[in-house]
Amino acid sequence: MNTAVIDTVQANGRRYAKPKHPVVVVCVDGCEPDYVTQAIQAGVAPYLERMLAQGSSLIGDCVVPSFTNPNNVSIVTGVPPSVHGICGNYFYDVAADREVMMNDPEYLRAPTLLAAFADAGALVAAVTAKDKLRTMLGHGLKGICFSAEKADKATVGECGIDNVLELVGKPVPSVYSADLSEFVFAAGVRLMETRRPDLLYLSTTDYVQHKCAPGTPEANAFYAMMDGYLSQLDALGAVIGLTADHGMSPKTDAAGNPRVVYLQQELDAQLGAGSTRVILPITDPYVVHHGALGSFATIYVNAGATLEGVRSALTALPGVEVVLTREEAVQRFELAGDRIGDLVVVSDHLTVLGTSAARHDLSGLTVPLRSHGGISEQKVPLLFNRPLRNVEPGRRLRNFDVFDLALNHTAPSV
Amino acid sequence: MNTAVIDTVQANGRRYAKPKHPVVVVCVDGCEPDYVTQAIQAGVAPYLERMLAQGSSLIGDCVVPSFTNPNNVSIVTGVPPSVHGICGNYFYDVAADREVMMNDPEYLRAPTLLAAFADAGALVAAVTAKDKLRTMLGHGLKGICFSAEKADKATVGECGIDNVLELVGKPVPSVYSADLSEFVFAAGVRLMETRRPDLLYLSTTDYVQHKCAPGTPEANAFYAMMDGYLSQLDALGAVIGLTADHGMSPKTDAAGNPRVVYLQQELDAQLGAGSTRVILPITDPYVVHHGALGSFATIYVNAGATLEGVRSALTALPGVEVVLTREEAVQRFELAGDRIGDLVVVSDHLTVLGTSAARHDLSGLTVPLRSHGGISEQKVPLLFNRPLRNVEPGRRLRNFDVFDLALNHTAPSV
Numbered sequence: 001m002n003t004a005v006i007d008t009v010q011a012n013g014r015r016y017a018k019p020k021h022p023v024v025v026v027c028v029d030g031c032e033p034d035y036v037t038q039a040i041q042a043g044v045a046p047y048l049e050r051m052l053a054q055g056s057s058l059i060g061d062c063v064v065p066s067f068t069n070p071n072n073v074s075i076v077t078g079v080p081p082s083v084h085g086i087c088g089n090y091f092y093d094v095a096a097d098r099e100v101m102m103n104d105p106e107y108l109r110a111p112t113l114l115a116a117f118a119d120a121g122a123l124v125a126a127v128t129a130k131d132k133l134r135t136m137l138g139h140g141l142k143g144i145c146f147s148a149e150k151a152d153k154a155t156v157g158e159c160g161i162d163n164v165l166e167l168v169g170k171p172v173p174s175v176y177s178a179d180l181s182e183f184v185f186a187a188g189v190r191l192m193e194t195r196r197p198d199l200l201y202l203s204t205t206d207y208v209q210h211k212c213a214p215g216t217p218e219a220n221a222f223y224a225m226m227d228g229y230l231s232q233l234d235a236l237g238a239v240i241g242l243t244a245d246h247g248m249s250p251k252t253d254a255a256g257n258p259r260v261v262y263l264q265q266e267l268d269a270q271l272g273a274g275s276t277r278v279i280l281p282i283t284d285p286y287v288v289h290h291g292a293l294g295s296f297a298t299i300y301v302n303a304g305a306t307l308e309g310v311r312s313a314l315t316a317l318p319g320v321e322v323v324l325t326r327e328e329a330v331q332r333f334e335l336a337g338d339r340i341g342d343l344v345v346v347s348d349h350l351t352v353l354g355t356s357a358a359r360h361d362l363s364g365l366t367v368p369l370r371s372h373g374g375i376s377e378q379k380v381p382l383l384f385n386r387p388l389r390n391v392e393p394g395r396r397l398r399n400f401d402v403f404d405l406a407l408n409h410t411a412p413s414v
Numbered sequence: 415m416n417t418a419v420i421d422t423v424q425a426n427g428r429r430y431a432k433p434k435h436p437v438v439v440v441c442v443d444g445c446e447p448d449y450v451t452q453a454i455q456a457g458v459a460p461y462l463e464r465m466l467a468q469g470s471s472l473i474g475d476c477v478v479p480s481f482t483n484p485n486n487v488s489i490v491t492g493v494p495p496s497v498h499g500i501c502g503n504y505f506y507d508v509a510a511d512r513e514v515m516m517n518d519p520e521y522l523r524a525p526t527l528l529a530a531f532a533d534a535g536a537l538v539a540a541v542t543a544k545d546k547l548r549t550m551l552g553h554g555l556k557g558i559c560f561s562a563e564k565a566d567k568a569t570v571g572e573c574g575i576d577n578v579l580e581l582v583g584k585p586v587p588s589v590y591s592a593d594l595s596e597f598v599f600a601a602g603v604r605l606m607e608t609r610r611p612d613l614l615y616l617s618t619t620d621y622v623q624h625k626c627a628p629g630t631p632e633a634n635a636f637y638a639m640m641d642g643y644l645s646q647l648d649a650l651g652a653v654i655g656l657t658a659d660h661g662m663s664p665k666t667d668a669a670g671n672p673r674v675v676y677l678q679q680e681l682d683a684q685l686g687a688g689s690t691r692v693i694l695p696i697t698d699p700y701v702v703h704h705g706a707l708g709s710f711a712t713i714y715v716n717a718g719a720t721l722e723g724v725r726s727a728l729t730a731l732p733g734v735e736v737v738l739t740r741e742e743a744v745q746r747f748e749l750a751g752d753r754i755g756d757l758v759v760v761s762d763h764l765t766v767l768g769t770s771a772a773r774h775d776l777s778g779l780t781v782p783l784r785s786h787g788g789i790s791e792q793k794v795p796l797l798f799n800r801p802l803r804n805v806e807p808g809r810r811l812r813n814f815d816v817f818d819l820a821l822n823h824t825a826p827s828v
Contacts, residue, residue: 033664033666033667033668033764034627034664034668035668036668036669037664037666037667037668037669037670037782038627038630040669040670041630041670041781041782042630049669052668052669053669057667057668057669057671058667059667059668059673059764213448213452213627213628213629214627214629215627215628215629215630216452216455216456216629216630250447250448250451250628252447252451253447253451253471253472253473253795254447254448254449254450254451254466254471254473254795254797255450255451255454255463255466255467255471255797256451256454256455257471259473316808318808318810348793349763349790349793350447350473350793367455368451368455376763376790379762379763379764381668383668383669394730394732396732
């Protein structure tokens with residue numbers, strides 16, 4: 001057996017081989033596996049079809065809550081929220097008694113593997129669609145990190161790069177558009193052409209997936225666009241690993257009406273106003289396309305109500321799939337106990353959870369609601385343009401294993 | 415309060431009002447709710463769009479195992495398998511020590527409400543796509559009951575009707591086609607035009623749903639076809655209730671490869687050949703489009719193995735969502751304990767269960783496998799062309815409530 005010394009980088013207790021070829025990891029926001037299947041079926045994704053025939057096509061589990069921030073952070077740290085601390089886009093800071101966005105690096109409890117690679121001398125770049133993710137993913141990173149949303153604002157001091165629009169040759173896209181994700185891919189290709197980073201992380205937005213079902217013309221157009229850029233990255237010699245932060249399900253009845261359980265409203269009516277505080281960790285500044293409605297909520301039980309009383313009330317609500325105590329949720333979903341409430345509620349694959357009807361603006365839902373957050377959106381693709389080797393049989397694969405698989409388990413190019 | 419005598423029919427402990435207008439109940443095989451949503455979105459189902467805007471759009475739970483026979487029988491009896499005895503398409507008859515199709519009326523433990531209405535003087539008709547269902551649904555029915563598959567063989571003696579091809583004006587369709595279902599709808603419209611039954615039950619086949627995702631051109635074409643016939647039934651003055659026997663999920667990775675756990679193979683390898691008997695209740699004579707692969711299996715534990723040992727082995731298999739003992743399954747899914755094995759296994763929404771690779775012919779899978787059987791396919795539409803009234807809030811609706819809702823809870827036509 002060849003025991004030659006392998007140059008490795010460590011992060012959060014995991015060891016990663018330094019890449020011989022550039023490695024690109026793509027997180028396709030909201031990529032339910034069927035989007036890829038249907039695009040291939042429709043004949044619009046010839047590169048992906050070839051990539052999966054010659055490389056590897058696996059399914060992995062994402063983090064529940066199946067939301068963007070916890071999963072992107074898991075992917076770039078290689079560990080679950082119990083280690084890195086990001087359990088949602090939004091949480092209730094008990095110490096400060098306020099509800100806050102969890103997109104400030106101060107909430108991050110683990111360094112990223114991107115930063116570790118950069119510290120070890122690798123050229124690392126990360127491009128996100130929305131700026132909300134940039135500061136967290138780029139935390140401590142001595143490399144390139146910018147968002148499509150604020151591509152025109154990127155400076156060498158803050159982002160390790162400037163003149164991004166000139167590099168990419170595209171204008172700043174609208175934050176609610178497929179173009180926002182296309183900009184991420186286009187920037188990735190231009191970075192690979194001009195700077196050839198050792199590690200490149202690309203993270204898109206799920207604007208299209210929230211609106212369009214797999215196999216529909218608009219969804220296929222998105223995956224056809226992606227197919228072209230992935231093909232270019234492959235031609236540039238990159239090892240590609242592709243996964244998703246979460247899947248996506250229709251959250252409506254057959255007529256297309258959203259199926260919403262308004263938890264705060266229900267609990268207030270049954271147990272009295274003020275007896276509980278319902279937190280929706282999907283909440284972020286960009287809610288037009290989903291109305292802040294996802295399939296995961298966490299509940300703080302106040303004085304005057306009992307945990308068992310609230311749990312019973314929640315369990316009896318139609319559309320609720322499972323109710324867990326903090327301890328059960330920490331155990332099952334590997335969450336940080338101090339960042340979630342006393343109870344965790346997950347709704348079924350056709351149902352989302354809200355607070356009170358008056359607090360959700362659904363006027364932006366111009367098409368039937370599709371969303372995520374639950375266990376039903378936990379299965380995501382794990383795709384590679386190389387065969388994998390030495391993956392232990394029966395190993396439970398996670399989306400946050402994507403860097404491990406791409407760096408430590410891809411076979412050399414044929 | 416008006417306490418006028420209402421003319422009712424009783425069946426299996428439930429009471430149904432005799433209809434003033436013809437009532438048509440349609441069971442659309444494999445109708446995941448999103449098929450309807452996407453067809454409406456694509457603009458190809460104008461009648462359904464209007465029907466749901468003016469009538470009622472609900473979601474109900476089907477019977478698990480989410481297969482055709484248990485659910486069609488539940489719909490026409492109004493009760494779960496614990497009462498009617500049909501827990502699958504196929505089962506292991508312990509007394510006879512043989513594996514048999516469960517499509518003989520001898521296995522039926524409850525009369526149908528169709529037969530009860532006919533006995534009470536109503537004109538009742540039922541049309542199924544495949545002949546396998548006809549004998550069971552038509553058991554004891556003094557009315558019309560035939561299948562599209564054997565429409566040319568229908569005789570007055572056996573089916574209460576003859577010359578069906580002449581009536582419908584179509585040839586006998588292929589058993590593997592969308593035409594088989596279209597024949598059912600066309601026959602329904604012609605029966606309504608010519609005989610105006612008081613109760614009409616139409617049950618289609620999921621050939622299209624096994625092959626095509628919601629919103630794809632072929633799926634939309636099927637629902638456009640359906641839309642036209644439903645519109646005609648509505649124009650003929652019928653109260654329409656539409657539900658499904660089960661939903662439908664992709665059962666593949668992103669590349670479209672089927673995700674199969676071969677249970678007999680796994681258990682034989684781990685516990686020794688002969689220690690268990692794996693039964694797949696999806697099995698029926700028509701397996702080309704799904705290879706007898708569904709998301710529900712039941713296991714008989716033989717001497718030499720222990721229940722706990724088998725349960726542990728099953729629970730550890732990736733893709734397995736839940737393993738229940740007979741008692742737990744009987745309780746949770748309302749099954750007949752003597753018609754299932756010692757354990758019940760349900761796989762996740764992207765995974766199906768097989769016996770051994772050699773025993774499944776996947777050569778007929780010309781497109782990525784889509785199938786059902788699990789909890790992930792339990793949510794089905796419950797649609798009516800009338801508003802509903804007096805439905806108890808919080809009532810758990812089932813697909814086998816469709817006759818109750820259509821007969822007892824629809825408001826008079828406006």
